[in-house]
Amino acid sequence: MRVYVLSLLAVLAAGLAACQTLTPEERRARDEQTCLGYGFKRGTDGFATCLQRIDLDRRAQARYDSDWVMADMAYNLNGPYVYPRYYHHRH
Numbered sequence: 001m002r003v004y005v006l007s008l009l010a011v012l013a014a015g016l017a018a019c020q021t022l023t024p025e026e027r028r029a030r031d032e033q034t035c036l037g038y039g040f041k042r043g044t045d046g047f048a049t050c051l052q053r054i055d056l057d058r059r060a061q062a063r064y065d066s067d068w069v070m071a072d073m074a075y076n077l078n079g080p081y082v083y084p085r086y087y088h089h090r091h
Contacts, residue, residue: 031055
């Protein structure tokens, strides 16, 4: 029994370690690599625009995800949310 619990804890710890968030520096480095992979050169307007669009897309996705969390909480409390686009519960 003890071995089972310890192995379960080890698996959970490994799983949680994989869920670490990126630091801003790591995120920036990945974004730069993405833009370089698209063929943009550092220091150009195109490179800056690429980085900006990646950031704007990330923020828009965060807002969208937050909207779904809020709609789901409202739906679970008392049914459909007040805005028509949220009338269908997402599973």
